Amino acid sequence: MKARPLYRMQLLNLAIFLALFSFSYSQDEITGDGAKGYELFQANCTACHQVDGTLIGPQIRGVVDRVKEEGGVGREWLHAWIKDNKALRESGDAYANKIFEQYNRQEMLTFPSLSEQDIDDILVYSMDPDAGQAAFEEAKKKAADEAAAAKAAKASSGGGVSSGIAIVGFFILSVLLIWILVRLNALVKLTRAEELTPEDEEAAFDFAGMMQKYDKVFKASLVLLLFLTLFGLWKFLLHIGVDKGYEPEQPIYFSHQVHAGVQGIDCQYCHSSAKYGKVSGIPSPNLCMNCHKTIKEYKGDYYEEHLVESGEYASADEVKKFYTGEIQKMYKAIGWDPEKNVYTGEQKPIEWVRIHNMPDFVYFSHAQHVVAGEKAILKAIADGTIPNSEELNLPDNSQVCFACHGDVTKMDELKMANQFTMGWCIECHRTTEVDMSNEYNNQYYAELHEKLKKEYGDGAKITVDAIGGLECGKCHY
Ligand code: HEC
Ligand code: HEC
Ligand code: HEC
Ligand code: HEC
Ligand code: HEC
Ligand code: HEC
Structure with missing residues (x-):
């Protein structure tokens, strides 16, 4: 008698499970480009995930099947998780909270900027990482060959006359x-x-x-x-007071190439205030420890080959040992005992040498450029109209920061990539077309836009100077 209700319950469970399963299955058609997925994964996820094996987060190969097996969730869930895992956890999602606990409450980053297609591309990549990587490398090789051919054609057509x-x-x-x-x-x-x-x-x-x-x-x-x-x-x-190329020695050899380049950590993960205001700020040691509580040694493939070529270090391993030593230096400054995994309380603030520093009478806001101006500046990078464009030689998938700071992902030691003079600000304001489609400009400048349209015709370009980007008071207190 006792067994029957239980049996029924199980049947019911099974029915619900099957229904859910088929429901999620019908939504689970994931189509995308594995090569693009590889690129996105490299750029955003490798700081914490590996293709095979656990790093800070779980293995990525076969993740779609795994979450289905372990949590009964599918594409929708994966999208919600990758976009904003924090919101998903806070919504009370059981599986999201379960894996969060399982991975010692390590926070994954949120990726609000990834599109639905981007996420599908990553998921397609996760199903067959090797094929995705191979396709990416093939495409890259093709592009490099074409670029080399174009460069050769350009070189043979002369140059260097004035020198x-x-x-x-x-x-x-x-x-x-x-x-x-x-x-x-x-x-x-x-x-x-x-x-x-x-x-x-x-x-x-x-x-x-x-x-x-x-x-x-x-x-x-x-x-x-x-x-x-x-x-x-x-x-x-x-050139007095202009420090283009300024590259001071820092108290800890922190490489942007390793973090923002090879590991693909988002600039704004560390410089998080850029979005909100005047300064980008330098991250506090606590933020470093989000990752470095577990990353105690440098084991990456990447190292600075020039340090071996110049004879400064005997081999690749020696360079990597040097990197590991710098991580230990960081522990000392923060007061962390990596053997016992405890804070010792003996802190010594890391005194990073400031590289960029505008005079007090200049007002510069990152938010104006990184948020309101993002689209405009990205377009200017793509069109090659930003100041110093040729020398900066920025890649196609540049981030907005590169327009002023250069391709930081290729700098081991950070250096000043531009002049940072008034002339430089003005030049960019003269040539950069304002993005009138963004919400703020659309409302704020609606009237001005109409007026300019009347004056210059419909197709006229409205550059930053037209909205007041050359007015002394905008940049000077
Ligand atoms: C800062 C580290 C970090 C980064 C960067 C990161 N993740 Fe995660 N991820 C985690 C951790 C840690 C977990 C385990 C759950 C937890 O603790 O929140 C996780 C879990 C996941 C899961 C659930 C896997 C499972 O087996 O349940 C998926 C899917 C995932 N991440 C995808 C991604 C993708 C895609 C990216 C890049 C766009 C990414 N993650 C970037 C740390 C990270
Ligand atoms: C893992 C954390 C981390 C990430 C990711 C990161 N940075 Fe940094 N950044 C730092 C630290 C620490 C410093 C101070 C040491 C130095 O100058 O190298 C710094 C310094 C800088 C400076 C110079 C600040 C000054 O003194 O004027 C700029 C500019 C900068 N970062 C831009 C970027 C850009 C652009 C990206 C993304 C491509 C990025 N950073 C990614 C941690 C980070
Ligand atoms: C999102 C994760 C993450 C954060 C945050 C982070 N790191 Fe790292 N760091 C890494 C990874 C991954 C490596 C490479 C480990 C490897 O390849 O074995 C690394 C390597 C290093 C190295 C050795 C290579 C080098 O750059 O010289 C140093 C030193 C270092 N980190 C210092 C810092 C400091 C200082 C901060 C804080 C400003 C910081 N890290 C923040 C993930 C992180
Ligand atoms: C339009 C040009 C421009 C863009 C785009 C830009 N920066 Fe800056 N950045 C500057 C200038 C100018 C300074 C010097 C500010 C000062 O000294 O007051 C600066 C300073 C910094 C500093 C030193 C600390 C500080 O806030 O003074 C960091 C770190 C930094 N930028 C990071 C970033 C990151 C990360 C991005 C992309 C999210 C970015 N910047 C985008 C022009 C730019
Ligand atoms: C890479 C190009 C670029 C550079 C370099 C640049 N700016 Fe801008 N700036 C822009 C764009 C684009 C906008 C318009 C943003 C928007 O849509 O509101 C803008 C807007 C501004 C505004 C607001 C103007 C207004 O009328 O609302 C100020 C102030 C400003 N920039 C100051 C500076 C200063 C100071 C510097 C030099 C330290 C500088 N900018 C360098 C592209 C640039
Ligand atoms: C887009 C921003 C911007 C606008 C608009 C602007 N300035 Fe400047 N100005 C700067 C910056 C940035 C510096 C600091 C340059 C440096 O440190 O080399 C500066 C420096 C100066 C200096 C100090 C001289 C020097 O070279 O150090 C004077 C004087 C000056 N500006 C006057 C003006 C006047 C007058 C106007 C209006 C016609 C004006 N500025 C408009 C950004 C601007």
């Missing part, structure tokens, strides 16, 4: 100077020496004659010399 002229100019000038020196020397000898050899005499008098004869040439070269000196001085003055 050639400069070198010839300097050569002529220095020959002239040496000649004058030799002649002057003879003149000096003439005035000093009581006895002159006939040759000396001849040369000296000849010089006086030459002076007269080539009077115009001498004056012209004097003017040229003066001009060049002034030019040099002007260049020099322009």
